[in-house]
Amino acid sequence: QVQLQQSGPGLVKPSQTLSLTCAISGDSVSSYSAAWNWIRQSPSRGLEWLGRTYYRSKWYYDYAVSVKSRITINPDTSNNQFSLQLNSVTPEDTAVYYCARVGCSGGTCALGLDYWGQGTLVTVSS
């Protein structure tokens, strides 16, 4: 059974960097059968996909245009986890942040976001 455990601060000051980690159990961050995502949810924006990383002989990254200049998703193979960094945050970045896995089969990731972390409410405020 795959489990995703999120960790990180719930309060970040404006202009600083939001950092969250998602620890994976029951799967591998380097798996060819998965891609690893960050999604956020707020009343004003709804559910918003932020980006993903996956390994297919090398690491690939894909980011939403809305945050592309500020976001980094990093895999950590040593600890079987991946992280989110969002720079220069503003109050508009206040949201519940989720990590999630998309399942892949036969080279196609078409199995949906099948496992989610528990969510972390991040508030951007001084």
Add this chain to the structure above:
Amino acid sequence: EVVLTQSPGTLSLSPGERATLSCTASQSVSSSFLVWYQQKPGQAPRLVIYGASTRATGIPDRFSGSGSGTDFTLTISRLEPEDFAVYYCQQYGSSPWTFGQGTKVEIK
């Protein structure tokens, strides 16, 4: 960016009734990459349907999905008390992946 519009915004029904939820895309979406999620308060979304019509693991057969192109539907044949929640469609055939704004299924 593919915009997904869900209707209605709220569906007020009684247990045992049939729920029909709609998701309309601003451009054609591959059925392989259209999914539905259920979300209850304080919880992460839960995958219900992937590939437009395949039930995820553990999802009862009262849930069904259909559609193609720009029009997709989630149907709950007979609502059980645990089905009252918010449902979201999502596409991930093209980047950025996008979600609909949700349909709340509430008890009448």
